[in-house]
Amino acid sequence: MAAADLFDLTGKVALVTGASSGIGAHFAEVLAEAGASVVLVARRADRLDALATRIAKAGGRALPLAADVRDRAAMARAFDAAEQAFGAVDILINNAGVAHSTRAVELTEDEWRRVIGTNLDAVLFWSQEAANRLIAIEKGGAIVNISSVLGFGVSKGVAAYAVAKAGVIQLTRAFGLELASRGIRVNAIAPGWIVTDLNREYLASEKGAAIVKEIPLGRFGQERDLDGVLLLLVSDAGRFMTGTTVVVDGGQMVALRG
Numbered sequence: 390m391a392a393a394d395l396f397d398l399t400g401k402v403a404l405v406t407g408a409s410s411g412i413g414a415h416f417a418e419v420l421a422e423a424g425a426s427v428v429l430v431a432r433r434a435d436r437l438d439a440l441a442t443r444i445a446k447a448g449g450r451a452l453p454l455a456a457d458v459r460d461r462a463a464m465a466r467a468f469d470a471a472e473q474a475f476g477a478v479d480i481l482i483n484n485a486g487v488a489h490s491t492r493a494v495e496l497t498e499d500e501w502r503r504v505i506g507t508n509l510d511a512v513l514f515w516s517q518e519a520a521n522r523l524i525a526i527e528k529g530g531a532i533v534n535i536s537s538v539l540g541f542g543v544s545k546g547v548a549a550y551a552v553a554k555a556g557v558i559q560l561t562r563a564f565g566l567e568l569a570s571r572g573i574r575v576n577a578i579a580p581g582w583i584v585t586d587l588n589r590e591y592l593a594s595e596k597g598a599a600i601v602k603e604i605p606l607g608r609f610g611q612e613r614d615l616d617g618v619l620l621l622l623v624s625d626a627g628r629f630m631t632g633t634t635v636v637v638d639g640g641q642m643v644a645l646r647g
Contacts, residue, residue, distance in 0.1 A: 395626035399424035402475045403623070404467070406458050406515060407485030409436035411585040412535070415612040416482055416619055421449030423620060426475040429453045430467055431485065450475070458485045458511035468518055479530035480623045481519040483512045483557075486535065493548035501549050508553035509560070516564055520573055529572025531623045534561050536579040538638050542645070554579075558634050565632025574631040576622045581638025583610040605640035 403420045407413035409431035421427045421444045429437045429451055437453035444451040452474045456463035471478050487507045489500055512534050523530045539547060540554035557577060564575040582600060584592055591597060592609055601609060618635050621627040636642055 396620045396624045397424055398624060401425040401480055402471060402478050403480035404428040404430060404471055404478045405482040405484055406430045409433040411587060412612055413484040414440050416484060418444060419616050419619060421451060425480060426450040428471040430456050432457050459506045461514055464515060464518055468522060477522060477526055477528060478519055479528060481515060481532045483515055483534045485511060488550055490546045492546055496549060504549035505553050509556040512557055512560055520568055523573055524571055532575040533622045534577040536577045536634055538579050538581045538636060538642055540579055561634060562632045569631050576630055577634040578618055579634050579636045580615060581610060581641045583612060603641055603644060605644050610639060
């Protein structure tokens with residue numbers, strides 16, 4: 390295979406959770422541009438429809454499906470719809486996530502369940518669904534889970550989020566080990582500070598200015614800084630990689646560890 394063809398996803402079907410905005414929406418467009426048919430899953434149907442329209446105008450194929458990733462019945466319907474429209478899902482991007490800013494001693498059970506349910510439980514259940522369907526038809530595939538550098542460390546006020554993202558890293562290892570013999574690769578990406586619409590204002594503040602001083606590359610990441618590792622992990626370029634988590638943080642973790 391020529392080097393230029395390593396990242397080609399023509400004929401692949403990718404499902405992206407949390408695709409209505411931010412990194413998820415960006416990932417969907419990147420995958421579509423690489424040739425994959427893309428299934429867009431999130432709760433906000435209007436945003437999914439707009440994204441599907443953009444992808445179609447750019448020459449790609451996209452199917453918007455409104456669903457809460459914590460709803461397992463909706464999950465099964467999403468995979469069914471994807472198969473009817475494009476065929477079996479052979480690339481799953483577990484990107485959906487929610488954050489919080491509550492100190493550990495003040496976390497309510499509802500908030501804990503909301504964060505863990507979205508950021509960790511859904512990764513397990515959607516990975517199971519994708520893997521079991523691929524195993525049934527004896528087809529390989531790739532699963533990419535979105536973790537965080539907070540899966541390796543912790544800051545004040547993010548206990549549930551950090552626990553969930555650490556769990557994603559371990560779940561990635563477990564799935565990677567158990568699915569390797571089936572030809573299904575499972576890896577994770579652990580981003581550092583990436584500028585999105587949700588945090589743009591915060592990162593532009595004085596607090597953001599203090600944070601950026603801790604990043605050796607001297608800037609916050611952009612969504613496109615994740616494109617290379619995403620395409621590596623879902624394509625033939627990364628066909629010998631499984632069970633690993635790739636950190637993309639501008640060197641911040643290296644600086645903090647010393």
